[in-house]
Amino acid sequence: MELSPTAYVILGMLRHGARSGYEIKQVVDNSTRFFWAASYGQIYPDLRKLAKAGLVAGEPKPQGGRKRTVYRLTAAGRRTLRDWLAEEPELLELRDEGLLKLFFAEAADGRRAVEILEAKRRIHERKLEQLRAVERDASVDLDADPYPYLVLRYGLAFNEWIVDWCERAKAELEAGGEAAKPRRRKSDAR
Amino acid sequence: MELSPTAYVILGMLRHGARSGYEIKQVVDNSTRFFWAASYGQIYPDLRKLAKAGLVAGEPKPQGGRKRTVYRLTAAGRRTLRDWLAEEPELLELRDEGLLKLFFAEAADGRRAVEILEAKRRIHERKLEQLRAVERDASVDLDADPYPYLVLRYGLAFNEWIVDWCERAKAELEAGGEAAKPRRRKSDAR
DNA sequence: ATACTCATGTAAGAAGTTACATGATTAC
DNA sequence: GTAATCATGTAACTTCTTACATGAGTAT
Numbered sequence A, B: 001m002e003l004s005p006t007a008y009v010i011l012g013m014l015r016h017g018a019r020s021g022y023e024i025k026q027v028v029d030n031s032t033r034f035f036w037a038a039s040y041g042q043i044y045p046d047l048r049k050l051a052k053a054g055l056v057a058g059e060p061k062p063q064g065g066r067k068r069t070v071y072r073l074t075a076a077g078r079r080t081l082r083d084w085l086a087e088e089p090e091l092l093e094l095r096d097e098g099l100l101k102l103f104f105a106e107a108a109d110g111r112r113a114v115e116i117l118e119a120k121r122r123i124h125e126r127k128l129e130q131l132r133a134v135e136r137d138a139s140v141d142l143d144a145d146p147y148p149y150l151v152l153r154y155g156l157a158f159n160e161w162i163v164d165w166c167e168r169a170k171a172e173l174e175a176g177g178e179a180a181k182p183r184r185r186k187s188d189a190r
Numbered sequence C: 001a002t003a004c005t006c007a008t009g010t011a012a013g014a015a016g017t018t019a020c021a022t023g024a025t026t027a028c
Numbered sequence D: 001g002t003a004a005t006c007a008t009g010t011a012a013c014t015t016c017t018t019a020c021a022t023g024a025g026t027a028t
Helices: A005-013 A022-027 A042-054 A074-085 A097-103 A113-137 A147-174 B005-011 B021-029 B040-053 B075-086 B097-103 B113-137 B148-175
Strands: A055-061 A069-073 A091-095 B057-058 B069-073 B092-096
Touching: A005 A022, A005 A042, A005 A074, A005 B097, A022 A042, A022 A069, A042 A055, A042 A069, A069 A074, A074 A097, A091 A097, A097 A113, A097 B005, A097 B148, A113 A147, A147 B097, A147 B148, B005 B021, B005 B040, B005 B075, B021 B040, B021 B069, B040 B057, B040 B075, B069 B075, B097 B113, B113 B148
Parallel strands: none
Antiparallel strands: A055 A069, A091 B092, B057 B069
């Protein structure tokens, strides 16, 4: 039984106790969304598959008259999660439309390059605002589980670094781009 | 006629002249791969679609007896590329299995956290090696088009930053994780 | 009343990878 | 001769998003 990458997100989100599909989506949106998103169209079918595989167990748990099903890890599910954690992470994918446009900027005679950098900067500034809001609102017990906060700090520092880079690159381009060049290039054949 | 994101990669790769599908794949693997990959299964069908839409034109151009088709941008294709460059970049996706495992590390009592960080660090060090090889081998004319090199420098600096972060985070965890905590947390209710 | 949030789901389709197939040419 | 590279392609599949649908409870 092969699990989709997102199925592990679900297993992980149940590590501290039972949750509904709806809650999993909320938590994802406030934490892993920045490096791993998940939609309802993934979560609900995957929860079913996990239940069928015996890795999670669902039970009805209405919340104040609203019907709802919460899922918890089974022993097999916890084992699967631990085994997965013990495997070397491999998957790392990036799709960055801003970098792509910057790469091709010469096709518009370079006139868009600065705007592209500014737009990329804005994207990461928006991410920073979201992450800062998460940091403000979160009330996690760091002694019980410090790792989500460690990852949040990564997200903050990472996006700050990118914002800085965009500024530096913009300054460089506006200065004439000389600094962007390596010391020797065409002439280093020899 | 909607174009897939990867179709714009193809258009962009033809900005300086005609290329075959095979060549496009080579160039992608040595440049945009680090933030935008593309497989033959995407490139060849997309080239056909672009040709049918009149954005590129293919003509047979055998290379020393080997048959091969090169594609060039049509006027409409160049226009499409420029229009796309003028639009704000939006798409930015990240899938980072290492961060995900770090996030969930508590499910293995935190015992895997350092190993996960080390594995992530290795991933980015491998990327750095690849990017450095690209930098060594590339012989681009920076006066004609400095942007690919700018993006390459981004890739280098970006991966170096992540390697550093992994080291710092590892040191922090090994020191007991105290530094990872914000100054006040549970006690700041008030 | 009505708008919003909670809650669960499905259908359609886009996007992309992997694996396979084919065949010619070139380098050793 | 044989291994590697050049070159093009397709089929099956996985993954994921978007849009839609439904309905109940809660807040104003």
